[in-house]
Amino acid sequence: MARPLRDVVNSVNNSPTRPVKVDIWSDIACPWCFIGKRRFERAVADWDGAVEVEFHSFELAPDTPVDFEGSEVDFLAHHKGMDPAQVEQMLSQMTVMAAEEGLAYDFDALRHTKTLLAHQALHFAKAHGLQRELKERLLSAYFEQGRHVGRVDELVTLATEVGLDGDALRRDLEAGTFAPDVEADIAQARAYGIAGVPFFVFDGRLGVSGAQAPETFREVLDRVVAEASA
Amino acid sequence: MTDPLEIVGADEAPVCVDGVCAVPPTTDGATEEQGSGDL
Secondary structure (H helix, E strand, O other): OOOOHHHHOOOOOOOOOOOEEEEEEEOOOOHHHHHHHHHHHHHHHOOOOOEEEEEEEOOOOOOOOOOOOOOHHHHHHHHHOOOHHHHHHHHHHHHHHHHHOOOOOOOOOOOOOOOHHHHHHHHHHHHOOOHHHHHHHHHHHHHOOOOOOOOHHHHHHHHHHOOOOHHHHHHHHHHOOOHHHHHHHHHHHHHHOOOEEOEEEEOOOEEEEOOOOHHHHHHHHHHHHHHHHO | OOOOOEEEOOOOOOOEEOOEEOEOOOOOOOOOOEOOEOO
């Protein structure tokens, strides 16, 4: 019986063999990261082995303001100088591709924001064993539900929904407790030469860039296991 | 010191770089590559 997708990318699944460690650098405000996450989950669901996943921070656009009053098209046109018609077409294509992965992207509702605090919240969640749950919650909140993931209040609400202590998260966000962890992730990405996301590192040595097809992820998992047992 | 990674997988997999998220060519033969920023 196939394992539910939401359960396969777990901290460690029940396989008796040593899990393959997969470190994933990604951002919340990254449409390919959510799609890549789904494709990776499908790969793991169909793969017979143990996988341990850890998400790492990557800020795609550090200069993004926390608050932007305007539509997605407005933002891309003003900040990137893109033709609004081209943006409309691109968003439509991206929405279709997301739907193919079972994701309901809603760019009309999307709220642009800086994701630095969200990354700190993800480190808080990791420290409390709920990083996978919060990662999924934040991506869905941003792309599917038009939630504002750049503010402390909203992050606390979303974190509480996955079982985290909202008061503790608020204190840590306001104190910047996990800011060094975010910086360390970004520094590690730089050391690896990671320029874009999503980016997957298997077993600390094999790098996979982008929202690859599930079969590609499975091939890499097979290779890691084969080389470990050689 | 970080050991260098061996890069594997398809080169053309979609990725977001510097706030720009390229949409791959469509399957109907169109070849345009479009950018999206900061999605």
